[in-house]
Amino acid sequence: MTEYGPQPVERRLPTEEARDLLTLVRELAGREIRPTTAEDEDAGRFPRETFALLSESGLLSLPYEEEFGGGNQPYEVYLQVLEELAAARLTVGLGVSVHTLACHALARHGTKEQRAEHLPAMLTGGLLGAYCLSEPASGSDAASLRTRAVRDGDDWVIDGTKAWITHGGVADFYTVLARTGGEGPRGITAFLVPGDAEGLSAAAPERKMGMNGSPTAQVHFDGVRVPDNRRIGEEGQGFAIALDALDSGRLGIAACAIGIAQAALDEALAYTAGREQFGRPVSDFQGVRFMIADMATRIEAGRSLYLAAARLRDAGEPFARQAAMAKLFCTDAAMRITTDAVQLLGGYGYTRDYPVERLMREAKVLQIVEGTNQIQRMVIARHLVGPESR
Numbered sequence: 001m002t003e004y005g006p007q008p009v010e011r012r013l014p015t016e017e018a019r020d021l022l023t024l025v026r027e028l029a030g031r032e033i034r035p036t037t038a039e040d041e042d043a044g045r046f047p048r049e050t051f052a053l054l055s056e057s058g059l060l061s062l063p064y065e066e067e068f069g070g071g072n073q074p075y076e077v078y079l080q081v082l083e084e085l086a087a088a089r090l091t092v093g094l095g096v097s098v099h100t101l102a103c104h105a106l107a108r109h110g111t112k113e114q115r116a117e118h119l120p121a122m123l124t125g126g127l128l129g130a131y132c133l134s135e136p137a138s139g140s141d142a143a144s145l146r147t148r149a150v151r152d153g154d155d156w157v158i159d160g161t162k163a164w165i166t167h168g169g170v171a172d173f174y175t176v177l178a179r180t181g182g183e184g185p186r187g188i189t190a191f192l193v194p195g196d197a198e199g200l201s202a203a204a205p206e207r208k209m210g211m212n213g214s215p216t217a218q219v220h221f222d223g224v225r226v227p228d229n230r231r232i233g234e235e236g237q238g239f240a241i242a243l244d245a246l247d248s249g250r251l252g253i254a255a256c257a258i259g260i261a262q263a264a265l266d267e268a269l270a271y272t273a274g275r276e277q278f279g280r281p282v283s284d285f286q287g288v289r290f291m292i293a294d295m296a297t298r299i300e301a302g303r304s305l306y307l308a309a310a311r312l313r314d315a316g317e318p319f320a321r322q323a324a325m326a327k328l329f330c331t332d333a334a335m336r337i338t339t340d341a342v343q344l345l346g347g348y349g350y351t352r353d354y355p356v357e358r359l360m361r362e363a364k365v366l367q368i369v370e371g372t373n374q375i376q377r378m379v380i381a382r383h384l385v386g387p388e389s390r
């Protein structure tokens with residue numbers, strides 16, 4: 001007999017190892033993450049111990065090379081892991097995505113010596129990363145950033161303020177984009193800064209609409225000194241490195257969005273099957289059934305889109321346009337689906353007794369981070385019609 005209601009996601013995974021990994025992640029999320037999500041998010045508690053557990057289990061290293069402690073998994077597998085983690089708690093899924101983004105610069109653009117020195121601890125040593133591009137006066141126009149790094153002998157001295165930094169104040173390392181040359185994108189260089197560097201401090205976390213367990217804070221650099229061997233890539237190459245990291249990071253955001261959309265659909269399916277009005281389950285009404293059908297279809301479309309982009313990346317093909325499309329589509333879909341889930345739970349959907357209101361608040365941030373959805377449209381259009389005339 002067919003079982004109706006929430007179903008385990010049917011995943012196409014390339015290897016037996018990947019299938020075992022997803023089973024492990026689903027169990028771990030159900031046992032260690034989901035049970036405390038509502039309480040922790042209400043209390044604004046950052047689950048540091050969960051990240052320690054993920055690091056121990058190899059889940060903070062998945063898409064990176066084995067040689068330096070990475071899990072050597074294709075992006076299509078890593079993203080499906082992220083989706084499961086985000087479905088259990090966005091603070092964790094997005095946190096893993098940001099950590100992976102913070103490792104990207106060094107893993108892809110660091111020298112062999114730098115990778116050997118730092119990556120093993122970053123990937124499996126219990127460390128947590130942050131990625132510092134945005135500033136109080138530069139968000140979408142990230143290339144106008146003002147944080148400055150000045151050469152002093154064999155060191156660089158960094159001064160400035162970064163804004164909206166996920167894991168700001170709790171991270172063990174910060175990938176920082178700072179100006180070392182003139183105006184514009186070519187004057188920017190990337191650095192790997194340890195969390196305990198003298199002169200580095202974080203402001204109180206922002207008071208956000210959602211994802212309250214994930215600290216987002218300004219990070220101040222007041223004469224922070226790092227040796228030149230913590231510069232990643234060449235001087236002036238930092239903006240290209242930052243954008244390269246974001247192409248991959250956007251796929252992580254897309255996967256997180258589908259994770260919370262799936263969680264909202266599952267809630268809506270369970271609730272509408274049990275809630276009776278007019279003498280029958282509300283899931284019997286065509287107006288409800290069509291909403292559910294549209295929600296499920298958008299989830300499948302979004303998942304297919306992010307996986308298609310990931311498979312291009314895994315094959316070494318260009319994937320920036322497809323990553324922007326996946327981020328745009330999946331996060332808009334998550335906003336719509338979580339809003340519809342609140343609607344399908346009626347008055348209860350609007351209360352904290354059910355998770356759908358939290359999922360709706362969480363979906364909103366995904367339309368903003370790592371390039372707002374207007375910026376994604378700009379990126380996609382540039383690939384199709386070329387750069388704007390000014």
Ligand SMILES: Cc1cc2nc3c(=O)[nH]c(=O)nc-3n(C[C@H](O)[C@H](O)[C@H](O)COP(=O)(O)OP(=O)(O)OC[C@H]3O[C@@H](n4cnc5c(N)ncnc54)[C@H](O)[C@@H]3O)c2cc1C
Pocket residue numbers: 098130131132133134138139140141163164165166167208216365368369370371372373374375378
């Ligand atoms: C919870 C959270 C976590 C974050 N984590 C990080 C992090 O870890 N690291 C990091 O570096 N940053 C992080 N950010 C910052 C995030 O990436 C920025 O908020 C985002 O890029 C937008 O920048 P902004 O907020 O300055 O908005 P602005 O750039 O000021 O934009 C304001 C509005 O104008 C629109 N807009 C701007 N330019 C254009 C244009 N050319 N065409 C059309 N519309 C335009 C935008 O889409 C937006 O709607 C985080 C933000 C949040 C909320």
